[in-house]
Amino acid sequence: MTAHIFVSPEARVLASWRSAFPGLSSVPSLAALPPRPGEAVLWLDAERDTWVNDARVLAARGDRVVVLSSAPSSDQAQTALEAGARAYCHAYATPELLREVAVVVRHGGLWVGPELLARMIRAVVPVVPPAPVAAPLAAELDGLSARERAVAAAVAEGLTNKEVALRLDITERTVKAHLAAVFEKVGVRDRLQLALLVSRLPA
Numbered sequence: 001m002t003a004h005i006f007v008s009p010e011a012r013v014l015a016s017w018r019s020a021f022p023g024l025s026s027v028p029s030l031a032a033l034p035p036r037p038g039e040a041v042l043w044l045d046a047e048r049d050t051w052v053n054d055a056r057v058l059a060a061r062g063d064r065v066v067v068l069s070s071a072p073s074s075d076q077a078q079t080a081l082e083a084g085a086r087a088y089c090h091a092y093a094t095p096e097l098l099r100e101v102a103v104v105v106r107h108g109g110l111w112v113g114p115e116l117l118a119r120m121i122r123a124v125v126p127v128v129p130p131a132p133v134a135a136p137l138a139a140e141l142d143g144l145s146a147r148e149r150a151v152a153a154a155v156a157e158g159l160t161n162k163e164v165a166l167r168l169d170i171t172e173r174t175v176k177a178h179l180a181a182v183f184e185k186v187g188v189r190d191r192l193q194l195a196l197l198v199s200r201l202p203a
Helices: 015-020 051-060 074-082 095-106 114-127 134-142 146-156 160-169 172-186 191-199
Strands: 003-007 024-025 040-045 062-068 087-090
Touching: 015 095, 024 146, 040 051, 051 062, 051 074, 062 074, 062 095, 074 087, 074 114, 087 095, 114 191, 146 160, 146 172, 146 191, 160 172, 172 191
Parallel strands: 003 024, 003 040, 040 062, 062 087
Antiparallel strands: none
């Protein structure tokens, strides 16, 4: 079972964190962490002045790091990712969203908020060269249902689950179910990888 350890000033624990992960533990600094937390996701509160260095230290030793910010910004998110964090999200995110972030990180994916994700996709996709052999990539998406393809295409544009649901006139829960199926079928771990895959298909 994956442990969730929060590194936060005075070991504070927000109600949403506790709701998302009832068995979590909280420590005020890296010095209070177990020598090797093992199968754990480490959540760094950006309220701590040392969070950037902490992220670098933990990422360098192979830990899965999520940075939580009470005032998220694209610049801070970029700093977090450059420091080795696997995810960056709002400290006051809903329990459901926190659990979603944890799933992505546990599976080796990258999770960022919709605004930053859209920015990354816009920056990266135009400069990604076409695949040398496009047919296998097309075949991967050919294995999707029509609705799964529609969800994949919308996500590749940088749309949030809510925006995808509105566009396709389905529920967010259904979007998540389709997205999980897409990830499994095409072998990607997160939305950015999916966007890059879709971008390499012929127009």
